Amino acid sequence: MPAVASTRPFDPLIHLDGLWTLELAQRFLPIDGMPPTRYEAADGKLVMSPRDGSATSWAAFRLGFLLDEPARAAGHAVYSALDVRTDLKGWIEPDLVILRKPVRQQTWIEPDQVLCPVEIISPSSRRRDQIDKPIICARLGIPYFLHVDIRGDEVLVELLHLADGGHTTHAKALSGQRFEVSDPFPISFDPAVLLEPDSRTLQRLSFGRGARPLAIPRHAPRYGGALL
Structure with a gap:
């Protein structure tokens, strides 16, 4: 008896499980009908996580602004929502990425272009x-990796530095303390500025004299833009 052909429609989440590559990602992602999702992959397995809420959006916005000027002064560039290639069957999408040098119209970022994922x-x-x-x-x-861990009304910022094949703590600070480093470029701030403000404190926030706030949308398209 001849085999009956399957009538199941093609579903990339099912039919490409374990097979994901950068080429397939460009062809099939984002997936139609899915809610806002961050897509990453490891060993051909797609890793999906929901977009976070307002606390993450605000922290990314503020941190991107804080990093932008000192990074540019050192010749680097801060981006949001970039895909960093890890191998032929994997990539990560950090909330922010500090690149060694600016790029133009580049879809996949190579590891040697990255100074510090955030x-x-x-x-x-x-x-x-x-x-x-x-x-x-x-x-x-x-060489570097920056964590921001928000838990209620507290936030921890920790910068890791590559040494002997692994990352070790280079600097860290809690809200109310001072996070201050000279490498990979000088920067100093109280992590508390990354916490969402209330209506009273919002008016007191300063982005710097004459500065124009930079938008870092947490729901940015997959291939985000530079904060230049």
């Missing part, structure tokens, strides 16, 4: 954000 740790993917991604980046030789 991850706002998500409750839905805490292990991947805090443990797995730094390990991946250390294996790729990326």
Whole structure:
């Protein structure tokens, strides 16, 4: 008896499981009908996580602004929502990425272009954000990795530095303290500025004299733009 052909429609989440590559990602992502989602991959397995809420959006906005000027002064560039290639069957999408030099119209970022990924740790993917991604980046030789961990009214900022094949703590500070480093470029701020303000404190926030606030949309398209 002849085999009956399957009538199941093609579903990339099912039919490409374990087979994802950068080429397939460009062809099939984002997936139609899915809610706003961050797509990453490891060993051909698609890793999806929901877009986070207002706390992450605000922290990314503020941190991108704080990093932008000192990074540019050192010849670097801060981007949002870029895909960093980890191998032929994997990539990560940090909340922000500091590149060694600006790029133009580039879809996939190579590891040797990355100075420092920045991850706002998500409750839905805490292990991947805090443990797995730094390990991946250390294996790729990326010299720095910046964590922001928001828990209620407290925030921890921690900068990791590559040494002896792994990342070690270079600097860290809690809200109310001073996060201050000279490498990879000088920057100093109280992590509390990354917390969402209330209506009273919002009016007191300063972006710097004559500065124009920069939008860093958390729901940016997959291939985001530079903060230049």
